[in-house]
Amino acid sequence: MPFYAGIDVGSLSSDAVIIDQEGRMLGSAITETGAHSTQAAEKALDLALAQAGLSRGDLAFSVATGYGRVSVPMAQKTITEISCHGLGAHAIFPNTRTVIDIGGQDSKAISLDERGKVVDFVMNDKCAAGTGRFLEVMAGKLGLTLDDLGRLSLAAAGEVSISSVCTVFAESEVVSLVARNHPREQIVRGLHRAIVNRVAAMVGGLGVKEAVTMSGGVAKNAGVVALMAERLGINIQVPPEPQIVGALGAALLARRQAG
C-alpha cells in the first residue's frame, strides 16, 4: 500500500503529515524550522513517519511547501502554500470557501471553490505586522508564552488600544504601556485587535465567503480567533491542529501527483 508525505517548511515551524491511499492521516509532526531548513524538514518527516510506523522507503511520493520548499531534497515536487492550505482546509472542512492562514511571517486569505481549488488569494506584504512573529515579539516583551496569549486575551476585562501595527513601533508602545502599569491582559487583547484589524482588511479585499476556516499556528490562539469572528461578523472553524493544514494539503497533492 502506497503512502504519501506532505512537508511544510515555514519560517517558524516545519511540519509533516503522512497519509495513506484513502487520505487517512497516519502521522504528523510539528518542529521548529531554526537555521537549517533541510534538517528541520527531515526531522519533521521522520517524526511523522515514526508515528505512522513507517519509514522513508514506504513513501510513494512527497510534496514540499512553505517558504523552505526548495530545500527539501526528499520531496519530488514543490507546490505553494496557497494551494496546500486551500486543499488541506477543504479536506478537513469541505464547506470551506475562505481560508485565513496566519503563520510566522505572513498571513494570507484564500478563496476556494466547492472542490477546494484556489479561486483567488491575497497576502500581506513585506512586513511582520499582522503575523505570528508580531505576537511572538510582543509576548516576549510582556514575559508571556504563546499559550498564555489566547487565554489572557479572552479573560481581559477591557482593552488598551495599540495604534501601531508596525512591529518596531508597537514594541515601544507596549514597553511604555507596561511602564504605565496597564494590565497585561488588556495589552494582549489590544495587540490581538491590531493584528485582526490588519488581516480583516486584507480578507475584506478578497471578499469573505462562508464557511471560513483558520489555519496556521496563530489559529491556535483563541484570542485572535474570537476577535476575528467578531470583526468579520461570522463563525470561524478551526481544525483540531491548524498548524499542519499546509502539510496535509501537500500530502493530498502528493497522492494526486502519484495517481
Add this chain to the structure above:
Amino acid sequence: MSLAGKARFQFMKDVGAPALFALNKSAARKKRRPRPANPDFGPPLACAGRLKEIMARHYYLARFAKGARPVAWVTSGAPVELLRAFGYYTIYPENHGALCGAQKMGPELCQAAEEQGFSPDLCSYARVDLGHFFSRKTPAGRLPRPDLLFCSNNICQTVVYWYKVLAHYLKVPLVMFDTPFHFEEFTEADLDYMARQIQEMIPELERHSGRRFDEAYFRSVTQLSRDTSLLWGQCLATMKARPAPMTIFDAFVHLAPVVSLRGLPVAQEYYKILLAELEERAAKGVGALRQEKKRLMWDNIAIWYKVRDFSNLFASRGMNFVVATYTNAWAETIQYLNLDDPFKSVAQTYGLVILNNNLEHRLQLMSQMVKDYAVDGLVLHSARSCKPYSVGQYDLKRLISQRLGIPAVVIEADITDYRMFSEEQAATRLEAFFEALEAA
C-alpha cells in the same frame, strides 16, 4: 546658441556619431561570444540592434546638444509636438529613470536623493532623476542640463513638484500643461482651458528658443507624431496572433522611441521596420516563445530591474505576456489627434491618457483587451512609486477575474527601487498564480 556649438553638434550628428557607432559595432562583432540561446524563446527580433543604436545615439548626441539646440527635459505625457516645432532637443527623465532601473542603479541614485532630504515615499523616477542631479551618476555618460522644463500633470501630480524642484535648482523656466482629471467627460470649457494653454505657450517658447512658430511645420510634426503612435499601435496589435510574435518584455524596450523620440522621423522609420518584422513573423507563425501555452496581460509600469528575470521565468512556463496597459498608453489616445484642429485635439489626446482617466475606463479597457488578445491570466504590478497607476488595482483585479473568470495576481514591487522588491514573496505569489493557471 553659439555658432561653434551648432557646428559641433551638426558634425557629431552627421559624421562623428555614425562613425563611432560603426566602430562600436565592428568591435562588438569581434568581441561577442555567442550567448547560448535560451531554448524557451523563438528567434530574437532582428531589429533589436537597430533600436539599441537609435537610443545610444540619442543619449550620445545629447552631450553635444547643449549650446547647439535648446534642451528641454520633458515628462512622458507632455505634448512634445509643440517643443519639436521649436527644435528643442528633448530628454525624458522617466526614460532615463527606466534605463537606470534596468541597469540596477535605482537604489544608489534614490539614496543620493534621500540624503538630500527627499522622502523614500517619493516616486523613484523623481528620486533617480534628482539623485542623478546631485551625484552626476548615470549609465548614459552625461545628460545635458536643460534650458527649459516641460511638464504635464496628466500622468500624476508628482511631476509638478519634481519639476518645480528642478526649476529651483537649475534656475530655468518651467512650462506646465495642466489637465483637469477626466471624471466623466470633458466639457467645452475643459477643452478650451487646455487648448488655450497650448496657444499661450507659443509666444513664450518663441522668446525662449529664439525661433518663430511656424504652424505648417507644427502640423507636420504633429502628423509625424500621430503616424508614429499609430504604427506603434499596429506593432502591438500583431500580438493578437497566436503565437504572439513578441513578448511584452520586448515591447517595454521597443517602447523607448515612441516615448522619447515621438515627432522625429527616426521614430517613425523605426516602427516601420519593427512592424514589417512583426507582421512577417505573425504570418509565418514565428512566436516570441517556442511554446506559447498561456497568454497574459500586464498592468502598470515595468519592473525595470526584473525585466530579464521575469522574461525568462514566464518563458520557462510557456507563458507569454501579449498585452499591457502600459505599452498601450502610447497608442491609446492618439486617434484624437486631428490636424484640422491641432490645439483642441492635443487637449483630447493628452487629457484622456490612462492615468488621467477614471477607473471605470480602465476596467472597460482591460476587459476589452482580455477579449481582443485572448488573455488567460492577469498580472498587476502594484508599483510603490506610482500611486495614480496603482490605486484601484485590487478592485480591478477582483472585478476582472470575477467577471471574466481568469486568474489574476498582484505583485508588490517598484519600477526602479529594488529595495522595495522581495524575491521570496514575489516568487510565492507568482507560483501560486501559475498553479491556478495551469489547473484552469
